[in-house]
Amino acid sequence: MPVLWLSLIVIAISVAVFAFGRQRALSASGGDSRGLHSLPVYYGANALMKAIFPAFGLLILWSLAQPLIIQNSISGMIPESALAEDANIGLVMSEVRRTADGLDYAIDGGFIDEATAENPNADVVGITQTLRDAGQIVTSEITQPILRAAQAYREMSTTMSLLMTFAVLIVALAGGGWGAMQSSRDFRARNVVEQGVLAILIAAASVAILTTIGIILSLVFNTVEFFRLYPAADFFTLLEWAPSFSGRGGASSLGILPLLWGTIYISIVALLVAVPIGLFAAIYLSEYATARVRGIAKPLLEILAGIPTIVYGLFALLTIGPLLMSVFGEDGTGWMGGGRSVMTAGIAMGIMLIPFVSSLSDDIINAVPQSLRDGSYGLGATRSETIKQVVLPAALPGIVGAILLAASRAIGETMIVVLGAGAAARLSLNPFEAMTTVTAKIVSQLTGDSDFASPEALVAFALGISLFVLTLGLNVFALYIVRKYREQYE
Structure with missing residues (x-):
């Protein structure tokens, strides 16, 4: 299920449990809000927060982790013999992702059927030409290992997206139901909601700090990797800037x-x-x-x-x-x-x-x-x-x-x-x-x-x-x- 539709469903569930939690609190007090510890809206907000925030938190974490998990799993399927002398696994994985996206586009456009796309022994020359006819960019002729990796990539992506949909919906329903069941006369809904809002504000204030830390760490890790390949003394003392990329010859x-x-x-x-x-x-x-x-x-x-x-x-x-x-x-x-x-x-x-x-x-x-x-x-x-x-x-x-x-x-x-x-x-x-x-x-x-x-x-x-x-x-x-x-x- 697309993330947009999943998000809209989670929002709909949250609105429903908001109304249910508010009505349950009023029913517990006999329809008189004066018998409640907090205003009825706080009971609904408690159920809404427990439905929407854990669900969206899981959705964000899953969306960030899924590409990394799939890439680590698929990269192990590609033998070193399938790599060109001047290529690395990162470039090959980019080709795998482009091929997988091209297969999805070709299937949706009617250029190829699902059975052919999933056939591990399919004609790679024909597949390559089909993707080019469909307007998809492939850097070279697709090899058999690349095609199989792309097929596995599509399968894992579909499976994990389906699991994410079920997990997010279950968390939203469970959290919303728990919040709605808490709607009793003596439940301190206002205190819980205010603490939740405070946590949201702290999380929002932490975004800038965490973003800065992430930027610095990404720079530091890649800089350390660079200095493993190139002397730091030369980088800070040489009076010449002359990079020589692969295929041009010479040292940089x-x-x-x-x-x-x-x-x-x-x-x-x-x-x-x-x-x-x-x-x-x-x-x-x-x-x-x-x-x-x-x-x-x-x-x-x-x-x-x-x-x-x-x-x-x-x-x-x-x-x-x-x-x-x-x-x-x-x-x-x-x-x-x-x-x-x-x-x-x-x-x-x-x-x-x-x-x-x-x-x-x-x-x-x-x-x-x-x-x-x-x-x-x-x-x-x-x-x-x-x-x-x-x-x-x-x-x-x-x-x-x-x-x-x-x-x-x-x-x-x-x-x-x-x-x-x-x-x-x-x-x-x-x-x-x-x-x-x-x-x-x-x-x-x-x-x-x-x-x-x-x-x-x-x-x-x-x-x-x-x-x-x-x-x-x-x-x-x-x-x-x-x-x-x-x-x-x-």
Whole structure:
């Protein structure tokens, strides 16, 4: 049964036991709710919670565990002799899943019957051609071991899905029945429901923490696997990034330093664009602009934050790059050899960061008490002197924190770099040359059919955890600056 229909059935059961539990509580008190410990709705909610949450919990856990169990079982059926020299079990299992999905589609579309699909001695050449005629993608001619594994995969998936349906429905009915049977006059339904709601809130608050832990663990495990295949000393010290994938020959040089340099260089250019413009805009909006101008200008400025980064990348590629080429290209100074460069990506990224700097700085400047301004005016200072000598020093820690947070945002940017900076990993001080960043290389290393047993694919996780540590350090430093130097005004 599809998960959607199963979920709808569980919801219907929960609604039914809600009504039954509420009515049973009223019947126990002779129809007078004043004789109950809690309101009737709490008795129904108790039955509903005991039906729906265990059932959905089992559904989620089963859905997560089922693919892992099936894959571990099916992978043992594939002999090593059936693997190509340059393939691994992960790629073969992907082919098994595609074949199983193709068989299901072909059966539903009438291209093949169930008996032929389940026949272990079926003609693999005919099966392959049938799947291609049905519009299914298979990378090569299906072999007999792959076909048998796909047939077993379909059978196990069907069996386990059927077992999941029965288990979830039994849990929903049992939990709902138990909750409904508890609907007696003296049952403290309100206390139970409130404790259940509290548990739900705690679980919701834990999602972010558990997600963060899961991300970190996935990065750490794959990074450890990478360093088993490739020396960590070379990764952190080599000055060359030259991956050589299977079939191209040669050994790979996977040094992170050129990528880190490109990341930092482009981020510096972006901050040189964003910080002055954003800070000056924040000063104007908070200190000089009228309420009407501020009400119009600030939302218009913050629209920049809502533009997708791919649009900024296209703007860099189609507008900023040609504009820089007209000035610094062959027709100008001759410093720039192409439209993709550090300056192209840095300027586009700086425009994207302007609302981050201006909005945060504006809020921080507005938080400076008016009494400080009044005291400065009372001593004879002008508005510009007050801003320069009173307001900005008081708001400086917060402004520095805003700049560091914008730097973290710049370091993690991808699409602008891919379209505007190019893909060359090099160590150079020329801002008009093409460079690349850590995030761009993560995308390129994991694009296409990657062999996750090779260091060229696993290096993406080492790059990811290096970038994670870098941005985490910047965020922690920003919080430290804000908390250490922030003035507390009464």
